[in-house]
Amino acid sequence: MSFALDKSKVPWWVSNLIVPLVNLTLALLVSGLFIFIAGENPYQAIKLIIYGSFGYVEGFAYTLYYTTNFIFTGLAFAVAFHCRLFNIGGEGQAYIGGLGVFLVAINFSFLPVPIIWILSIAGAFIFGAAWAFIPAYLQAKRGSHIVITTIMFNFIASSLMVYLLVDVIRDMKQMGPHTVALPKELWLPSFKDFAAFFGIKIRYSPLNASFLLAIAASLFVWFLVWKTKWGYEMRAVGHNTQAAIYAGISPYKNIIIAMLISGGLAGLLSINEVLGVHHKIVSGFPAGYGFTGIAVALMGRNHPIGIFPAAFLFGILYQGGSEVTFDMPNITRYMFVAVQGVIILFSGALENLFRPQIESFFVNKLNRQAKV
Amino acid sequence: MEFLSDIASLTNSTLRISTPLVFAAMAGIFAERSGVIDFSLEGKMLMAAFVAAVGSYFFGNPWAGLFMAIVACVSLSMLHGFASVTHKGDQVVSCVAINILIIGLTTALAAAWFGQAGLTPTLTDDQRFLEITLPFADALREVPIIGIIYSDILSGHYIFVYFAYISVPIVYWVVFKTSFGLRVRAVGENPSAVDTAGINVFTMRYKALAINGVLIAFAGAHLSTAVNANFFREMSAGRGYLALAAMIFGKWHPKTAVIACLLFGFTDALQIRLQGVELPTIGTIPVQLIQAVPYVLTVILLAGFVGKAIAPRAIGQPYIKER
Numbered sequence: 001m002s003f004a005l006d007k008s009k010v011p012w013w014v015s016n017l018i019v020p021l022v023n024l025t026l027a028l029l030v031s032g033l034f035i036f037i038a039g040e041n042p043y044q045a046i047k048l049i050i051y052g053s054f055g056y057v058e059g060f061a062y063t064l065y066y067t068t069n070f071i072f073t074g075l076a077f078a079v080a081f082h083c084r085l086f087n088i089g090g091e092g093q094a095y096i097g098g099l100g101v102f103l104v105a106i107n108f109s110f111l112p113v114p115i116i117w118i119l120s121i122a123g124a125f126i127f128g129a130a131w132a133f134i135p136a137y138l139q140a141k142r143g144s145h146i147v148i149t150t151i152m153f154n155f156i157a158s159s160l161m162v163y164l165l166v167d168v169i170r171d172m173k174q175m176g177p178h179t180v181a182l183p184k185e186l187w188l189p190s191f192k193d194f195a196a197f198f199g200i201k202i203r204y205s206p207l208n209a210s211f212l213l214a215i216a217a218s219l220f221v222w223f224l225v226w227k228t229k230w231g232y233e234m235r236a237v238g239h240n241t242q243a244a245i246y247a248g249i250s251p252y253k254n255i256i257i258a259m260l261i262s263g264g265l266a267g268l269l270s271i272n273e274v275l276g277v278h279h280k281i282v283s284g285f286p287a288g289y290g291f292t293g294i295a296v297a298l299m300g301r302n303h304p305i306g307i308f309p310a311a312f313l314f315g316i317l318y319q320g321g322s323e324v325t326f327d328m329p330n331i332t333r334y335m336f337v338a339v340q341g342v343i344i345l346f347s348g349a350l351e352n353l354f355r356p357q358i359e360s361f362f363v364n365k366l367n368r369q370a371k372v
Numbered sequence: 373m374e375f376l377s378d379i380a381s382l383t384n385s386t387l388r389i390s391t392p393l394v395f396a397a398m399a400g401i402f403a404e405r406s407g408v409i410d411f412s413l414e415g416k417m418l419m420a421a422f423v424a425a426v427g428s429y430f431f432g433n434p435w436a437g438l439f440m441a442i443v444a445c446v447s448l449s450m451l452h453g454f455a456s457v458t459h460k461g462d463q464v465v466s467c468v469a470i471n472i473l474i475i476g477l478t479t480a481l482a483a484a485w486f487g488q489a490g491l492t493p494t495l496t497d498d499q500r501f502l503e504i505t506l507p508f509a510d511a512l513r514e515v516p517i518i519g520i521i522y523s524d525i526l527s528g529h530y531i532f533v534y535f536a537y538i539s540v541p542i543v544y545w546v547v548f549k550t551s552f553g554l555r556v557r558a559v560g561e562n563p564s565a566v567d568t569a570g571i572n573v574f575t576m577r578y579k580a581l582a583i584n585g586v587l588i589a590f591a592g593a594h595l596s597t598a599v600n601a602n603f604f605r606e607m608s609a610g611r612g613y614l615a616l617a618a619m620i621f622g623k624w625h626p627k628t629a630v631i632a633c634l635l636f637g638f639t640d641a642l643q644i645r646l647q648g649v650e651l652p653t654i655g656t657i658p659v660q661l662i663q664a665v666p667y668v669l670t671v672i673l674l675a676g677f678v679g680k681a682i683a684p685r686a687i688g689q690p691y692i693k694e695r
Binding site for chain 1: 469
């Protein structure tokens with residue numbers, strides 16, 4: 001490819017739809033190869049994934065429950081990424097966010113329930129943001145690389161929470177490292193209640209009202225990043241720090257604000273997990289959702305409209321994946337961690353692998369049509 | 373005397389614990405000096421640990437495992453190069469992809485092949501590396517001071533420990549005293565100048581990444597075929613990142629990086645020592661908090677209380693040849 005392609009001639013659907021789909025297909029092909037190496041049939045695995053995630057109501061509800069988590073962590077990564085910050089610390093921020101939810105719910109239990117919910121959301125956001133603050137400050141002021149500091153804060157959060165769960169806030173009547181359950185009236189309305197209202201009986205479903213919060217968070221991020229002055233400033237810093245400084249925009253301020261919002265969004269994951277599903281803090285509840293958020297954001301091209309389908313796709317992979325692990329003894333859930341890695345590779349680092357070829361193919365085709 | 377032997381055993385464990393960090397830091401120096409960010413040290417170390425354990429198990433020889441680990445890590449380095457050097461993809465994204473991929477793949481394959489939740493079979497003594505007793509170590513033990521230094525601190529390590537500390541002066545010599553090293557550093561500082569001088573920037577970066585792969589393979593093999601006798605899930609436990617922090621703290625220089633690695637090793641050795649020990653006035657520190665110490669130390673080192681770290685100037689930027 002020695003000639004330069006006029007980027008403005010490339011239709012939006014080629015660069016934002018066709019290229020990501022080609023990359024995703026490549027990633028899934030490689031993943032199929034892994035399943036083959038592990039000694040199972042990739043075609044059977046795909047059938048199981050589709051059945052597990054769409055085949056029955058409970059399965060589909062599980063898919064949407066995972067989707068909720070991935071929207072939060074995907075948005076979290078995307079916001080920071082617009083400022084060219086790699087917030088790999090979603091895992092730790094979500095964990096600490098859970099502490100915020102729990103402390104609010106326990107200490108403000110005398111207030112009316114909807115107010116406790118709103119305060120819990122604030123608690124999750126603030127605790128998550130606070131955990132992102134130190135890495136943000138060190139990146140802004142000292143240039144300490146945010147990838148290393150946020151990873152370290154994941155380890156630190158994990159140690160801290162295990163310590164708290166074992167020695168400080170553990171439910172002393174039980175053996176496991178988890179807190180006491182929150183009072184039942186604080187539990188977020190679940191999909192099961194919702195379906196029962198319409199006369200549909202469902203055995204169990206983790207899907208709950210947090211799904212709506214995830215959609216609200218997507219709108220919030222879209223508005224914040226693309227429609228406000230601050231969003232513009234943040235993207236300017238991310239795009240070209242020097243130019244932003246000339247324009248009178250402070251990179252320090254924007255780095256810190258971007259990370260605070262990113263950490264806060266990751267913290268919201270705990271609304272789903274603590275208030276919606278477990279109703280207490282369970283050891284290790286972020287369970288890798290923070291890392292999956294990276295893949296979700298990169299696949300969704302860091303835009304809420306892209307993040308939603310990407311999160312849904314990972315929801316399918318997670319829920320369908322657990323169906324696969326039931327039926328195929330050689331596949332464990334870690335296989336799907338590997339699949340995430342492959343997706344990040346193809347839709348992130350190798351996103352330009354076939355982009356020039358695909359774009360010039362479509363531009364030439366459109367040119368020919370225009371001539372005819 | 374007990375105090376002396378305490379110090380000796382602490383120094384001994386410091387040397388052992390720092391070993392994978394030293395290899396990883398040296399590997400990092402090659403990649404980053406050539407202008408390629410390498411957060412994937414973590415993933416490569418894990419991959420090496422897995423492949424070395426599996427290779428030693430199948431071939432019955434730890435050297436075969438080490439060789440396979442080298443092949444695997446060099447391949448991963450080439451993948452990183454393919455994405456971030458050839459296709460100019462984002463280097464950090466490429467590293468994150470490799471790390472997540474390897475965490476998943478190693479555990480998934482270990483489970484699929486050996487049926488135990490992410491563990492490889494325990495290696496027998498001839499399938500792994502054993503401690504080496506240096507010559508005359510037993511004879512010299514009774515000699516004051518020299519005996520402790522030679523027999524209790526220097527002797528009785530795995531072969532990788534010696535390799536690691538020998539690699540430091542070699543890396544220093546290669547990077548700072550040879551024309552190859554000069555070129556590596558030059559592509560990391562000012563690639564277009566190197567290009568003008570007729571040296572291929574891409575080839576240089578690939579060569580640096582290949583050496584990086586070889587070095588990091590030793591770190592992984594040390595974990596799974598020497599210190600431990602099998603691979604287990606996420607056994608690298610953040611060491612790749614710690615080593616990278618040590619390298620940055622050491623200003624991308626082997627001599628200072630190795631000191632930072634030893635500092636990490638010492639903290640970790642001390643941490644293990646202090647678990648469950650009753651300290652005067654403070655009492656017993658909870659295990660979970662003590663275990664977090666190396667990670668806190670990493671953040672403190674990165675925050676840089678000894679001046680700002682200055683990275684190679686072209687780091688993280690794909691080289692785009694002007695046409």
